[in-house]
Amino acid sequence: MNAIEPKAHRLFRQPVTAIQNxxxxxxxxxxxxxxxxDVARQEKERIFMREWxxxxxxxxxxxxxxxxxxxxxxxxxxxxxxxxxxVHAFMNVCLHRGVEVAYGAGNTELFRCPYHSWTYGVDxxxxxxxxxxxxxxxxxxxxxxxxxxxxxxxWVFINFDAAAPExxxxxxxxxxxxxxxxxxxxxxxxxxxxxxACNWKFIAENLLDWYHASVxxxxxxxxxxxxxxxxxxxxxxxxxxxxxxxxxxSRSLDPNLPFxxxxxxxxxxxxxxxxxxxxxxxxxxxxxSLRMWHLWPESPDKTHAVCYILLPExxxxxxxFDAKLDQYCNYVEQVxxxxxxxxxxxxxxxxxAHFVPGPLSHLELQLQHLLKHYVTVMDFDKAASAHAA
Numbered sequence: 001m002n003a004i005e006p007k008a009h010r011l012f013r014q015p016v017t018a019i020q021n022x023x024x025x026x027x028x029x030x031x032x033x034x035x036x037x038d039v040a041r042q043e044k045e046r047i048f049m050r051e052w053x054x055x056x057x058x059x060x061x062x063x064x065x066x067x068x069x070x071x072x073x074x075x076x077x078x079x080x081x082x083x084x085x086x087v088h089a090f091m092n093v094c095l096h097r098g099v100e101v102a103y104g105a106g107n108t109e110l111f112r113c114p115y116h117s118w119t120y121g122v123d124x125x126x127x128x129x130x131x132x133x134x135x136x137x138x139x140x141x142x143x144x145x146x147x148x149x150x151x152x153x154x155w156v157f158i159n160f161d162a163a164a165p166e167x168x169x170x171x172x173x174x175x176x177x178x179x180x181x182x183x184x185x186x187x188x189x190x191x192x193x194x195x196x197a198c199n200w201k202f203i204a205e206n207l208l209d210w211y212h213a214s215v216x217x218x219x220x221x222x223x224x225x226x227x228x229x230x231x232x233x234x235x236x237x238x239x240x241x242x243x244x245x246x247x248x249x250s251r252s253l254d255p256n257l258p259f260x261x262x263x264x265x266x267x268x269x270x271x272x273x274x275x276x277x278x279x280x281x282x283x284x285x286x287x288x289s290l291r292m293w294h295l296w297p298e299s300p301d302k303t304h305a306v307c308y309i310l311l312p313e314x315x316x317x318x319x320x321f322d323a324k325l326d327q328y329c330n331y332v333e334q335v336x337x338x339x340x341x342x343x344x345x346x347x348x349x350x351x352x353a354h355f356v357p358g359p360l361s362h363l364e365l366q367l368q369h370l371l372k373h374y375v376t377v378m379d380f381d382k383a384a385s386a387h388a389a
Contacts, residue, residue, distance in 0.1 A: 016380040018357070019371045026368055028357035029375075031350030034199040039378075040300045046378055047279050048073040050161040052170045054281050054294060055079060057308065058154050059187055061087065065109060065122055069102040073297060077147060078102045078111070079156055080122045089147040089158045090124035101144075120144060153184040155292075173237040180245075180273050180285055182264055183292070186310035190329055194305040194336055198347040200280060200297040201374070203305055206339055207282040207293060208242070208274075208366035216338050220331065224252045232365045240278030240373030242366045247271060256331075258324035259288040259315045276366065278373055288315070289328070301347050307332060 018027040033039055056068050056079055067080035069092055076092035078101075092100045094113040101111040101120055110127060111120045119128045124144035132139050148159040150167035157167060164170075174181075196203060206212070210232060213222040225246065234244040248270035265271050265287055273285040280295040290310040298304055309329065318324060349355055360368055 016375060019360075019368060019375055023360050023362060023365060023368055026360045028360065029371060030357050031352070031355045034201060034347065035300050035351050037300055040297065042378060043297070044073040047374075048160075048297075049075075050159075050164055051279055052150070052157045052159045052164065052167055053279075054155050054157050054277070054292070055089075056156045057188055058087070058151055058156055060105070061156070063107060065107040066105075067102055067108065067111075067122065068105045069100065075160070076100050077158065078124070078144075079149070079158065080124075082121075082123045087149055087151055087156055088123050089149040089156075090144040091147060093144070094118055095126060095139075095142055095144065096129070153182070154186070155183065170239070173239070173241055174243070174275070174277060177235050177237055177241075177243040178273060178275055178283075180264065180271070181275070181283055181290065182262075183290055183310055185263075186290055186312050187316075189289075189309045189311045189316070189325055192307040192309065192329060192332060192336075194307070194340075195298075196303050196305060196340055196343055197301060198303060198343040199300055200295045200303040201371075202343050202346050203293075203295050203303055203339075204276070204280060204282065204370060205367045206343060208276055208370060209364055210366075211361045211363040212342070216342055217335060220335050220338065221254070224254055226250050226252070227363060229362070231362060234366050234369075236365075236369045240370045241276060242369050243273065243275035244366060245271070245273045253287070257286065257288045258328050259311060259318055261287050262289070263312060263314065276370055278370060278377075291332070305336075307336075 016029060016033065019029055020026070053072065055070055055072070055077070060066070060068060061079060061081045064081055064083040064085070067078055070077045070079065077089060078092045079087065079089045081087055092102055094101050094115065096113065096116055096118050099113050099115040101113045101118075108122065110122065113119070117130050118126065120143075121127055124146070126139055126142040129137070129139045148162065148164070150157045152167070152171055159167070210225070210227055213225060214227070216222070227250065232244060233246070233250070234242050236242050247268075251270055251272050253270045262285070268287070271285070271287055274283070276282050282293040282295075284291045292308045292310070294306040296304045296306070309332065
């Protein structure tokens, strides 16, 4: 790095792997992890092209012919549903020149490349390639490159890596640790999107950071949590997954809940649950609703965040539903706005030649768990050893 090393106390001068120390001795990651284009390229290769990624709700492709075209870390993908009810995922790159054959979302009987009119079924199989027979080319049996897919609790997951573990193995720890996250019994109430000028990991960390809640969110949800010097009641699971639950001992009831209790929490007096799925998913349950955040990197300093708000079918009949949903979404947007200023300032701060990573608080336990796995997956241990040698 070209930056001049600041004159900082050695408490703050720590390597990347210092995040893996016991939390009483751990330090945050250095700034280049959030600003370097080289790191971003490695993240694409080692994380986003290898991990199971949640990309949509099944209800967004509910009918035969429904599809969504996405770009994940720059890779164009289509997720669709065929007449037999199956969900398919394949690369959105024409077999001829690589032009995208689908855009946005909708319903169709076939995909047609806008460049040379090659056509594909909703399952990605090549139907027609004009004049290629005249060129002596046999295109029978061709199809767009497949991407692995799976469904769980109403969500669609994909994985670009043919050698990755089975989805059932991937999701098993979460199923056992968060039985209250019953999104399969809900549907979308609204889908919110946010573009934030910061690295995707900062948002992932922030959504697990209880240290900032009483400061940044003092006027919203922060005032309902009773957090002190005690260890967080978090379940730290394999592969960077974590889950935390709060009851009436550590959380008071928000009096402004607009919807009825979730049916499976009808006997609970107070409940709030939260967790993370590596790399870019954060999920939450309150007494009346569920949410899931998806964080998509667009560049080292830009993230597209999507928040699904989910409710059980019974809540959609609530009197004054539309007004209450608007109230709820305004609340979510207010909380996101509270975070935005700090997150974008974080991005500017770590780019400074004088930034040095500070020590962790005990309230950053889930954040640390996620980053420990991130550092392992990115193989920074090996890089640090090579640099030391």
